[in-house]
Amino acid sequence: MKFPAEPFKIKVVERIKTTTRKTREKLLKEAGFNIFDIPAEAIYVDLLTDSGTAAMSDNQWAGLMIGDESYAGSKNYYRLEKTVREVTGYEFVIPTHQGRVAENLLFSTVCKSGMIVPNNTHFDTTRANVKANGAKAMDLPIAQALDPALDYPFKGNMDVKALDKLLERDRSKVPMVTCTVTNNSAGGQPVSMQNIREISDVCKRWKVPFFLDCARFAENCYFIRERESGYDKKSVKEIALEMFSYADGCWMSAKKDALVNIGGFLAMNDGELASLLKQKLILIEGFPTYGGLAGRDLEAVARGLIEGLDEDYLHYRTAQVKYLGESLDRGGVPVVKPIGGHAVFIDALTFAPHIPQSQFPGQALIVNMYREAGIRGVEIGSLMFAEKDPDTGEAHYPDLELVRLAIPRRVYTTMHMHYVAESILKIFHEREKMRGFELIYEAPVLRHFTCRLKEL
Numbered sequence: 270m271k272f273p274a275e276p277f278k279i280k281v282v283e284r285i286k287t288t289t290r291k292t293r294e295k296l297l298k299e300a301g302f303n304i305f306d307i308p309a310e311a312i313y314v315d316l317l318t319d320s321g322t323a324a325m326s327d328n329q330w331a332g333l334m335i336g337d338e339s340y341a342g343s344k345n346y347y348r349l350e351k352t353v354r355e356v357t358g359y360e361f362v363i364p365t366h367q368g369r370v371a372e373n374l375l376f377s378t379v380c381k382s383g384m385i386v387p388n389n390t391h392f393d394t395t396r397a398n399v400k401a402n403g404a405k406a407m408d409l410p411i412a413q414a415l416d417p418a419l420d421y422p423f424k425g426n427m428d429v430k431a432l433d434k435l436l437e438r439d440r441s442k443v444p445m446v447t448c449t450v451t452n453n454s455a456g457g458q459p460v461s462m463q464n465i466r467e468i469s470d471v472c473k474r475w476k477v478p479f480f481l482d483c484a485r486f487a488e489n490c491y492f493i494r495e496r497e498s499g500y501d502k503k504s505v506k507e508i509a510l511e512m513f514s515y516a517d518g519c520w521m522s523a524k525k526d527a528l529v530n531i532g533g534f535l536a537m538n539d540g541e542l543a544s545l546l547k548q549k550l551i552l553i554e555g556f557p558t559y560g561g562l563a564g565r566d567l568e569a570v571a572r573g574l575i576e577g578l579d580e581d582y583l584h585y586r587t588a589q590v591k592y593l594g595e596s597l598d599r600g601g602v603p604v605v606k607p608i609g610g611h612a613v614f615i616d617a618l619t620f621a622p623h624i625p626q627s628q629f630p631g632q633a634l635i636v637n638m639y640r641e642a643g644i645r646g647v648e649i650g651s652l653m654f655a656e657k658d659p660d661t662g663e664a665h666y667p668d669l670e671l672v673r674l675a676i677p678r679r680v681y682t683t684m685h686m687h688y689v690a691e692s693i694l695k696i697f698h699e700r701e702k703m704r705g706f707e708l709i710y711e712a713p714v715l716r717h718f719t720c721r722l723k724e725l
């Protein structure tokens with residue numbers, strides 16, 4: 270079967286509301302056409318993010334009941350430590366309450382002003398944490414990653430030659446090399462084992478530590494099994510262990526592949542670095558055996574890590590995202606290819622060519638998806654990224670105007686995906702009716718969260 274049925278049955282349900290078009294129009298007006306200001310209760314299918322939105326299993330909920338809330342040495346911490354060691358092979362495990370705190374601890378420890386941290390593509394919070402510590406966040410994606418229509422199996426890869434050149438020139442400025450699996454900011458595209466091995470070789474040659482930002486490591490390893498020769502007979506768990514063996518450590522936002530609503534950790538083999546990180550952890554998160562989480566949450570992360578590696582689940586998970594992507598593609602909607610691990614990206618410039626970048630074509634699609642069908646996605650284009658030149662006032666637009674439909678894990682059925690595809694196809698067929706937008710309020714930073722717009 271090309272698209273497997275869900276490998277679970279549903280034991281608890283959460284009612285979601287359908288609203289009328291009139292209500293949605295009113296809510297859009299009140300929100301200044303900013304989708305972040307629409308109450309989640311008024312959304313039918315919410316594809317804003319796959320982060321922290323997973324449905325936990327009965328096994329994870331049962332785990333919450335054996336939460337040991339001792340301040341120090343909770344049994345759930347030891348279970349998490351054992352699980353992370355089993356999955357990654359790393360010795361030292363430091364829990365945090367989410368991924369960005371792990372990044373804060375790590376980069377405030379290894380970065381000094383003037384340093385450079387390379388990554389295939391930094392995720393937003395990673396970039397912000399590197400920059401906040403005075404270092405430069407350098408993206409080294411492969412050239413293929415920049416062409417949205419190109420179907421290439423490992424578009425998440427790093428340009429290893431560029432990494433080698435950087436180290437040849439600036440070895441003393443690079444405290445650590447990092448790689449994001451899957452490459453979130455490049456569309457949830459996977460990184461191949463060969464690429465990870467090559468990054469690792471370069472790092473060993475230049476004696477630089479190598480860390481993985483492994484929020485979606487299970488999805489990445491599943492793609493390796495599906496697409497890379499030599500891996501089709503290996504289990505995803507074996508593939509993950511091999512992948513981690515090429516790096517010196519990792520950090521994870523457990524809100525992705527560990528199937529929890531909150532949690533994260535760092536893991537590594539360098540005991541000295543681990544003890545520095547733990548000192549800071551006590552300052553900003555808590556004692557090293559809970560790191561800003563309740564004991565019950567540690568248990569849910571430990572159980573979720575194992576469930577996230579389940580191959581029936583990963584088969585269904587990646588196929589569901591692909592189902593949505595292929596349904597849109599078949600109907601002529603321009604989508605980024607190949608379909609990534611956690612989201613489908615629509616190329617809004619091609620979708621609505623009559624709306625110029627200065628009038629936010631991605632946001633126009635976002636608004637229409639909500640108005641027509643109660644669906645929420647997120648714009649990743651001019652509204653999020655366009656920058657005004659401080660001297661001339663001229664606007665610089667990003668290369669791509671994307672709309673991201675991120676799929677929460679185990680939350681929506683494939684019939685919901687069918688509904689999303691049909692709704693977007695309807696908008697696509699009437700796309701010349703779509704109108705652009707004008708900003709009427711913007712904050713000086715991260716304006717997309719709070720801006721207000723007017724439909725033209």
Ligand SMILES: *Cc1c(COP(=O)(O)O)cnc(C)c1O
Binds near residue numbers: 368369370522524
């Ligand atoms: C989500 C994410 C983070 C940040 O994690 P939070 O849990 O949101 O703080 C870091 N890196 C990647 C690749 C992510 O997807």
